[in-house]
Amino acid sequence: MLNRFLANSWKLIRFLIxxxxxxxxxxxxxxxxxxxxxxxxxxxxSFDLAKKELNLKNTRLPAYIPEHLRFAWPPxxxxxxxxxxxxxxxxxxxxxKKEIGLVVRQVDAKAPYTFDPVMRxxxxxxxxSIFVRDRKAVLFSALCDQDIPCNQIEWxxxxxxxxxxxxxxxxxxxxxxxxxxxxx
Amino acid sequence: MTFLHSLPGIYVxxxxxxxxxxxxxxxxxxxxxGIKDHLSKFRYRILTLTLPAFMFPLYQFxxxxxxxxHFRLNTALFDSMKWxxxxxxxxxxxxxxxxxFLAGVTCIFFMQEILPLxxxxxxxxxxxxxxxxxEADRRKxxxxxxxxxxxxxxxxxxxxxxxEEAPVLFTRGVKNHTVFISRRLLDTLNEEQLKGALTHEAxxxxxxxxxxxxxIYLARMLMFYNPVSLVEFRxxxxxxxxxxxxxxxxxxxxxxxxIEALSAFYHKPDGEDNSARTDGLSGMKERIEMHSHNLMLDxxxxxxxxxxxxxxxxxxxxxxxxTAAAILSAGYLVV
Numbered sequence: 001m002l003n004r005f006l007a008n009s010w011k012l013i014r015f016l017i018x019x020x021x022x023x024x025x026x027x028x029x030x031x032x033x034x035x036x037x038x039x040x041x042x043x044x045x046s047f048d049l050a051k052k053e054l055n056l057k058n059t060r061l062p063a064y065i066p067e068h069l070r071f072a073w074p075p076x077x078x079x080x081x082x083x084x085x086x087x088x089x090x091x092x093x094x095x096x097k098k099e100i101g102l103v104v105r106q107v108d109a110k111a112p113y114t115f116d117p118v119m120r121x122x123x124x125x126x127x128x129s130i131f132v133r134d135r136k137a138v139l140f141s142a143l144c145d146q147d148i149p150c151n152q153i154e155w156x157x158x159x160x161x162x163x164x165x166x167x168x169x170x171x172x173x174x175x176x177x178x179x180x181x182x183x184x
Numbered sequence: 185m186t187f188l189h190s191l192p193g194i195y196v197x198x199x200x201x202x203x204x205x206x207x208x209x210x211x212x213x214x215x216x217x218g219i220k221d222h223l224s225k226f227r228y229r230i231l232t233l234t235l236p237a238f239m240f241p242l243y244q245f246x247x248x249x250x251x252x253x254h255f256r257l258n259t260a261l262f263d264s265m266k267w268x269x270x271x272x273x274x275x276x277x278x279x280x281x282x283x284x285f286l287a288g289v290t291c292i293f294f295m296q297e298i299l300p301l302x303x304x305x306x307x308x309x310x311x312x313x314x315x316x317x318x319e320a321d322r323r324k325x326x327x328x329x330x331x332x333x334x335x336x337x338x339x340x341x342x343x344x345x346x347x348e349e350a351p352v353l354f355t356r357g358v359k360n361h362t363v364f365i366s367r368r369l370l371d372t373l374n375e376e377q378l379k380g381a382l383t384h385e386a387x388x389x390x391x392x393x394x395x396x397x398x399x400i401y402l403a404r405m406l407m408f409y410n411p412v413s414l415v416e417f418r419x420x421x422x423x424x425x426x427x428x429x430x431x432x433x434x435x436x437x438x439x440x441x442x443i444e445a446l447s448a449f450y451h452k453p454d455g456e457d458n459s460a461r462t463d464g465l466s467g468m469k470e471r472i473e474m475h476s477h478n479l480m481l482d483x484x485x486x487x488x489x490x491x492x493x494x495x496x497x498x499x500x501x502x503x504x505x506x507t508a509a510a511i512l513s514a515g516y517l518v519v
Contacts, residue, residue, distance in 0.1 A: 011216055012506075018212045019510055022205070026262040026518060033266040040266060041257060079257065084271035113189035115253045 041081040047090065050080040051183055058160045059088045059106050064179035069168050070095045071102050085111040086160070091118065102166040102176070109161050117165045119144045121152065132177045139170060153177045185279045188268050194251075195240045196286065196409055197264050202236035202515045203412035209514065213507040217500070222426035224499050229423065231508055233403050233416045239515045250519065261517040286409045293408040297401075321345050321370065328375065332382050341389065343382075345370060351449045355385045358394050373445055380442035383435055387428040397421065422480060429484055430491065439488045446485055450478055 034040055044050040047061065059080070065071050076098075077091040085108035092102035103117045127140040130153070137155030144150035150167045153174065162180060166173045187193040210228045219225060243250050256263040268279040325343045333340045341361035346352060352366035363385050373381060388394070400420055407413035433439045451474040 011218075015212065015216045015506065015510075018216060019209070019514070022208060022212075022514065023261055023517075026205075026514075030260070030262045030266065033270050036272075037270045040269065041253065043257065079253075084269050084276070112186045118252060118254045120248070 037083050039081055039083040041079055041087070044078045044080060046074060047078050047080075047088075047183070050078055050088065054080055054082040054086075056080060056082060056086060056088060056183065058086055058108075058158055059183050060157065060160075060162065060180040061183045062104060062176050062179050063181045065092070065102075065176055066168075066172050069101065069166075069172055075104075076100070087111065087115060089115055089117075101168065102164070104180075105163040105165070106157075106160050107163075109156055109159055114161075117163070119150070119165055119167075121150065121165065130174065132174065132180075137177065139174070141170065185268065185276050188279055188282070189265070197268070197282070198240045198515075198519060199236045199407060200410050200412070201262070201264050201518055202239050202511075203232065203407070203410050203416075205514050205518060206232040206236055206511045207412050207416065209507060209510050213503065217503045222423045222430070224504075226420060226423040226427060227499070227504065228507060229416050229420045230400070231511060233400060233407075233413055233420060235508070235511055236410070236412075236515070237403055237406050239512065243516055247516070250516065256519050259517070260519045261514075263519055265519075285411075289411045289414065290409050292414065296414070297404065297408075324370070324378075328379055328382060332379060332386055341386075353381055353385065353449075355388055355394065358392075358398075361389050361394075369448060372448055376438060376441035377445040377448070380432060380436055380438060381445040384428050384432045384442065384445075387431045387435070388424075391424070391428065391431075393424055393428070397424070422483075425480075425484060426487060429488055433488065433491055439491050443485050443488050446481055446488075450481055 034042075039054050044053070050056065051059075065073065071092040072095045073092070075090040076093040077100075078088070079090075080088040087107045088105075090104040091100045092104070093099060094101045100119060103119060105115060105117060107114050122143045123140055124143055125141045127138045130137050130139045132153065132155050135155045135157060137153050139151060139153050142150050142152055144165070144167055148167050150165060151170045151173045152163065152165045154161065154163045155177070156162075157180070162177075164173055164177050164180075166176065188197060210232050213219065213228060214225065219228065249255055256265065268276065268282060270276065270278050325345070329340065329343055341355070341357070341363050343363045343365065346364055346366050348366035349368055350366060351369050351372075352364065353369055354364050356362050356364065363382065365382075369381070370378070400417060404413050404417040429442065432442055436442070
């Protein structure tokens, strides 16, 4: 009886070791593309670091974020790539909260695909055409995670498409959008 | 590359990657748990064939966040898109190779599964029309059939003899079965061999092989682009033959007769039964199929020869569930 239990336990351990080996192999294979294409999508500790490592010539930064919105600066998460195309995603959390309040997404206009925002968005109203500086933009109101009201603005800027999604009033989001300046 | 980033493209990519992982995990299970019997192997291989077809939609439904780039980057063990997105000198070499690979496998599927289906259908229709039975045939079939089918809990099938020089034996029907047997087999096999061959067909009916094969074939059709399902489908069908052989021997108690009956099914390249063309590309395909058919018979005969002291292990639902859970968990983390 004991022998049988030990034999079965050993089989189970061998099975788990084999699974761990598969997991390690998959993780290794997941790292290989970054050796071939060094500038693929990656998480950076700051935008400056991303800027230093990548060729982000078209990426912009918000120069103004209304203080009353309580979004923390610098962005809590920065993801960027310049291959196969230029793209960056910045997450701004609320001060003293981990919850993301603002997402700034910039993707090459010719990119074959885009990056959906981490905040799940349900559109509630028809989109409205507005101007961000002299650029034609689309603004729509929506419900984000946990049905919190939010707004989204999209507009083309040079070679990039910029999307701002924020859990804040539309007027504030338009102000942030208008303040987007080249990062240099 | 846009297709591979669309929902159908992501489904196809993940289904293939999930199939490879399922295949590896199932093979590891065979090794670790010491699974050697074909009935258990049949059940495990069904996991490889079916789970990857449903895993992606299931995960999308239960965990929609799994589909986001954020999950791919921060949680996934392996992100297939990282390979597909590798861009060198303005082209996506891995993405292109993958698309060509999909196209190749799809072509093989049509050549290997669809064309023979159309060909066999017309052949089988021809068989069902050209049935001829003499009084002696009827008596022989009735005597053997009565003995074989009476002991089994299935309705007695009708037996049809076909005028065909090649050794042919197959069963049609899901509820009402008909066994088709070529005159050559009827003339060459002795009573014991014929009993073995017909019992094998009866076991297929008993196991519901027809309906099972149709279900498995449907899963294969759904994954027509998937090389793993191409291989696993064949292996499952072969496993079914091994299972039926084992049950046949347990019922007749005469493995020798079944071995001799199986030997009659060998395709001989220069034999009189060889109506296939052997020149050119089509001939090469025929030769490969013939060789594969003969290898399969070799294996079945080898298994039957060693069947004197079968090592029967009970099927462990715990081990099976653990394997299924491992496939599902690994699949969740592989996008």
